Amino acid sequence: MSTIKSKMPYLERDVSWMHFNRRVMQEACRENVPLLERLSFLGIYSNNLDEFFRVRIASQNRIIEWAGKQGEKEVKLARSVVRQISRLNSVYQKEYEKAIGDLYQQLQKEDIYLITDEQVDAQQLEFIRSYYDEKIDCLIVPIAFSSVKHLDYDSDQSIYHAVRASRTNAAGNTVYEYSYFELPVQVCGRFVRLPDKDGKSYIMYLDDVIRCSLPKIYAGSGCRSFESYAFKFTRDAEMEIEDGQRNGILQKISKGLKSRKKGEPLRVVYDGNMPTILLRRLLRKLELGKNDTLEEGGRYHNHKDLMKFPLCGRKELGYAPMTPLNVPWAQEEGGILNAVKRQDRFIHVPYHGFSAFLGLLHEAALSPEVKSIKITLYRLAKDSRVISTLIGAARNGKKVTVVIELLARFDEESNMVWAQKLQDAGVKVIFGVEGLKVHSKIVHIGMKKGGNIACISTGNFHEGNAKSYTDCIMMTSLKRVVSEVSLMFDFIEKPYFTVKFKELLVSPNDMKRKFLSLIDEEIRNHKAGRPAYIKIKINHITDRVMVAKLYEAARAGVEVDLLVRGNCSLVTAALPKSCRIRVCGIIDRYLEHSRIFVFACGGEEKVFMGSADWMPRNLDNRIEVVAPVYDPTLKQEMKRIVEYGMRDTRQGRLVDGTGNNEPWTCDNPLETGSQQALYEYYAAQCAKND
Numbered sequence: 001m002s003t004i005k006s007k008m009p010y011l012e013r014d015v016s017w018m019h020f021n022r023r024v025m026q027e028a029c030r031e032n033v034p035l036l037e038r039l040s041f042l043g044i045y046s047n048n049l050d051e052f053f054r055v056r057i058a059s060q061n062r063i064i065e066w067a068g069k070q071g072e073k074e075v076k077l078a079r080s081v082v083r084q085i086s087r088l089n090s091v092y093q094k095e096y097e098k099a100i101g102d103l104y105q106q107l108q109k110e111d112i113y114l115i116t117d118e119q120v121d122a123q124q125l126e127f128i129r130s131y132y133d134e135k136i137d138c139l140i141v142p143i144a145f146s147s148v149k150h151l152d153y154d155s156d157q158s159i160y161h162a163v164r165a166s167r168t169n170a171a172g173n174t175v176y177e178y179s180y181f182e183l184p185v186q187v188c189g190r191f192v193r194l195p196d197k198d199g200k201s202y203i204m205y206l207d208d209v210i211r212c213s214l215p216k217i218y219a220g221s222g223c224r225s226f227e228s229y230a231f232k233f234t235r236d237a238e239m240e241i242e243d244g245q246r247n248g249i250l251q252k253i254s255k256g257l258k259s260r261k262k263g264e265p266l267r268v269v270y271d272g273n274m275p276t277i278l279l280r281r282l283l284r285k286l287e288l289g290k291n292d293t294l295e296e297g298g299r300y301h302n303h304k305d306l307m308k309f310p311l312c313g314r315k316e317l318g319y320a321p322m323t324p325l326n327v328p329w330a331q332e333e334g335g336i337l338n339a340v341k342r343q344d345r346f347i348h349v350p351y352h353g354f355s356a357f358l359g360l361l362h363e364a365a366l367s368p369e370v371k372s373i374k375i376t377l378y379r380l381a382k383d384s385r386v387i388s389t390l391i392g393a394a395r396n397g398k399k400v401t402v403v404i405e406l407l408a409r410f411d412e413e414s415n416m417v418w419a420q421k422l423q424d425a426g427v428k429v430i431f432g433v434e435g436l437k438v439h440s441k442i443v444h445i446g447m448k449k450g451g452n453i454a455c456i457s458t459g460n461f462h463e464g465n466a467k468s469y470t471d472c473i474m475m476t477s478l479k480r481v482v483s484e485v486s487l488m489f490d491f492i493e494k495p496y497f498t499v500k501f502k503e504l505l506v507s508p509n510d511m512k513r514k515f516l517s518l519i520d521e522e523i524r525n526h527k528a529g530r531p532a533y534i535k536i537k538i539n540h541i542t543d544r545v546m547v548a549k550l551y552e553a554a555r556a557g558v559e560v561d562l563l564v565r566g567n568c569s570l571v572t573a574a575l576p577k578s579c580r581i582r583v584c585g586i587i588d589r590y591l592e593h594s595r596i597f598v599f600a601c602g603g604e605e606k607v608f609m610g611s612a613d614w615m616p617r618n619l620d621n622r623i624e625v626v627a628p629v630y631d632p633t634l635k636q637e638m639k640r641i642v643e644y645g646m647r648d649t650r651q652g653r654l655v656d657g658t659g660n661n662e663p664w665t666c667d668n669p670l671e672t673g674s675q676q677a678l679y680e681y682y683a684a685q686c687a688k689n690d
Contacts, residue, residue, distance in 0.1 A: 008551045009571035011657045012081050013542040013615075014056050016567045018088045019659040020585065021048050025092065026653070026661060027587050028099050035106055036309060036317040037589070042099060043306030049089075050234055050304065053267045053293070054156070057082065058236035061266060061291045082291065088659070089295075097298060111200045112312055116299075117211040124194050124202065125212065132213045135188050140210070140217050142179040145281045156235040156265070158182045159190075159302040161210065164278050165223035177223060178281050180231075183210060190305030193312070201312040205300055229271040229278065232301045233286055236264050267293040269301050319589050322679050324353035324467075328689040336360045337367060337445075340453050344476045344631035348641065349459075350590060351682045354466035357455070357473055358385055364445045365393035372399040372446035374489045376438055380418055381463040387418055391425040399446075401428045403492050405438045433495045433623060436508065440625035441611045444486045453477050454485035456627040458594040458609055469593040470675070472609055472641070474627065474634065481627060488625060495623075505626040507612060512545065512619040518599045518606070519549050523556045530602040533559040537596040537642045540567040540613040554581035563645040564655055565592040567615070571657030583655040584664050586648055588675045596638045597626065607635045641678065648674035 027033055028041040063078035104114055120128065142163060154160070162180045169175050183190075183206055192209050194202040207230055210217070214226040265286045270279060288294060311318070327347055329339045336359050339345060347356045364370045373393050380387060394400040404419050422429050432438040441457035459471030476482060484504045491499045491506070505511040519534065526532035534553060541547065541562070547569050554560050560581040562570075572581055586592050597608040610626030612618045629635050645652070650673040652664030670677045 008548060009574040009657065010544060010547060011569045011571050012077075012084075013540075013567050013569060014052075014060065014081050015084050015088070016542070016569055016657070017052060017056065018085055018092070019655070019657075019661065020566045020568075021045055021052070022088075022092055022095075022659060023585055023587050023653050023661050024048065025096055025099060028103065032650075034316075034318050035103070035110065036311065036314070037319055038103055038106075039306045039309045041587075042096070042103070043304050043308075045096065046302070047304035047307070050156075053234040054236065057085065057293070058266055061236075061289070064291050065289075086293070089293075093295070093297075096303075100303070110314065110317065112203065112314070113200060114203050114205070115194075115208075116204070117208040120194075120204075120212065123197075127194055128192075128204075128209055128212045131192060131209065132216060136184060136210070136213065137216070139184040139187060140181045142181045142217065145178045145180065145285060148285060150287065151233070151265070151285045154182065156233055159185060159207070159230060159232050161207065161228045161230055162270075162274065162278050162282050163214070163218075163229075164227045164275060165214075165218055165221065166225040167221070167223045177221070178278055180282070181217075183207065185302075185305065189308065190302070191308070191310050193310050201310075201314075203310055203312075207300060227275070229274040230299065230301050231268065231270040231274070231282060233265045233269075234267040236266055264289075265292070267295065269295045269297045271299055271301075272296040273299075322351070322589075322676075324350055324355075325679075325682055325686045327352050327356050328686055330356040330359055335363050337363050337369075337453065340475045341451055341477045344474065344478065344629075344634050346472055346474045346634050346637060348470065348472050348594075348637070348678070348682070349466040350468060350470065351679050354463055357461065357475075358389065358463075360445075360453075360455070360475065361386065361389045361393075361443075365389050365396055365398065369447050369449065370398060370445055371448045372401070372444075374401040374403075374444040374446075374486070375461065376403040376405075376440050376442050376492070377415075377418075377461060378405045378439060378441065379460040379462050379465070380414065381465075382414075384418065385463055386461050387421065390427060391422065394422075394426045399428070400426075401430065401489065403430045403432060403438050403489070405432050430493055433492060436495065437617075437622045438492055439611055439618065439622040440488065442485050442488060442625055444482070444489060446486070451477060452479075452482045452486070454482040456481075456485070456610055456625060458596075458611060465593075469591045472594045472596070472638070474609060474629065476631075478630060481630075485625075485627075492623060503628055505608065505610070505612075507619050507622060507624040511612060511624060511626060512543070515546065515597075515614075516549055518597075518601075519553050519558075521601060522558045522599060523553055525600065525602045526556055526558045528602075531600040532557075532602070533561070533598075533600045535561045535598040535639070535642045535646070537563040537592075537594060537645060538613055539565050539593060539595065540615050542567050542569045542615045543619055544569075544616075546614040546619070550581065551575070551579075554579040561642075561646050563592070563642060568655050568657075570655075573656040573658050582646075584646055584648070584652045585655040585661070586645055586651050586674060587653070588651045588673055590675055592645075594641065595626070596642055598639055598642060605635065605639075607638050609638055640681070644670060644674040644677050648677075651675070 024041055025045045028038040060078045060082050063074050160180050160182050165177045166174050188206055190206050192204045211228050268286055329345055330336050332339050364373050390400050402422050404415055406415050419429050443455035445453040455473055455475050457473040459469050481503050484501050505514045522532045522534055541564055550560055562583045564583050564585055568583055599606045607629040608626045609629055612624035612626050618624050629638055647666055647668055647670045649664050649669040653661040654664055
């Protein structure tokens, strides 16, 4: 923990992230969470940690390796952060292993058994042999450690086994051979379901199916005895994109993706029972640096695969389904475009179906009144209906403009493919702004005779995300907002063109300044005896200036209620009790993703929603849009989302900078979790208006 202006405490972003991921793991330890969902939370925890090392720890290590007096302060801080993370990771890993063991025991109580290669009976072994012949034969080709200099081209998305095999030579002496291979998880999945027996389900890790099959895999090698140990490694995921006038952005991204695949390993997790001589051979091929992580683990790694654990026909061990609701106004005669012209509308996915947004685009693609469609795209579904609709609109003669962000982490390659398809269909594709990620989520639909429409979203226009991320999409025909959304596309295309936005909060222009001004207004109003409070739902708060300003507001007596899902640099545990600032973090079946901002403004509330978190990257280095919400009904709906979250004592945790993640408490708790309560509320509203 470091301090900032006014000697107020500040928790480093990456340390706060570790606290957040622990909250994910803690969901797996709660008995009121369905058993298979608890396994899934352990998978999410593991997957999160892998990505964290690929990106954030990689960045910290680069800083540490940066020589030079000018960076001395940054190097010192990076070393401190890495040490803290290492300590936390060690503690959390023990908690994680215990959680897995406890859940496997719970599975047995439900007659679901995970068995190893040493526990199979003759009938099960026969099934495994048949499974190998049908699914695995010839997929695995062991590579001798002596045959490779480095593990340069091996993917860090996979799980590997290192094998010590032995044979007897002509002199009668035992000779050991060392090799490794990748498990074919992409083909077979990580878990193999064996035939049920006596009303019980039996599951094996693919690892153990492979262990049973080692004699077949090594047929012809002359080896007779085998020991197999799992390991995985994590590479630096940062792309090295060189500057230069002669290379276009597509070429730079393509080159950068190749460099990522060869990123240096920075973390290795291995089976603690692996013989020392085998471990040494492995580590020589990975060449870890002194700042990298070597982590002793158990028999199995890549627990992200727990997110796809077999259901075994036991749907009751998962969440009860919450079918997305169809909003009544999207079914009205006259269509969605006209419904939005009559009144501002919104959908809150995944409670509401994403189909209302897709329907809006579909109508725009067909309507003779529509002349143009402009949209920003950051991440896209694998089989994107959004893309299909935009291509259809272009072929129908609409002027379609798509801003596609090629630097959306881990989606760069996919976005390049979509960009080419759009260009082939005659769509005008803009590749964002070099040096600034376009993270805003906006749509502009231009009409031939006026009455244009805009959409502002808190999340991606992504059918897959809309099933598991909570996001709001506002649709409006309010001219003063719609005209500025149109202006945003001009700004993106010509970022050095001077533009002033009166309605929208836009970064990197003046979003931070306007948010600071809104907080200052709350401080003045409180001192003057007028209503003053701040209620925010957001993903991350790490910007030092915004943290300091929130502290200032709390010290002045302004009530500050924050719903923060992920990184939070506020350390409220270190504040005086007189500072009325509380932070709640919610982990539940859906990933909380919407960003909503409510300010009392002396009794004339102002409500905003949009794509921006309060991090330096969002406020200073990305193009983001936050829009005002003017419609009274929509304002109440946005406030309800924040209010329900602050009353969620079932799923909420106290985020106070300690990492303890104590259960959330409040004066007027909901009877259920906020996600369940919102769904029930929306279902009642839809039924009433149907």
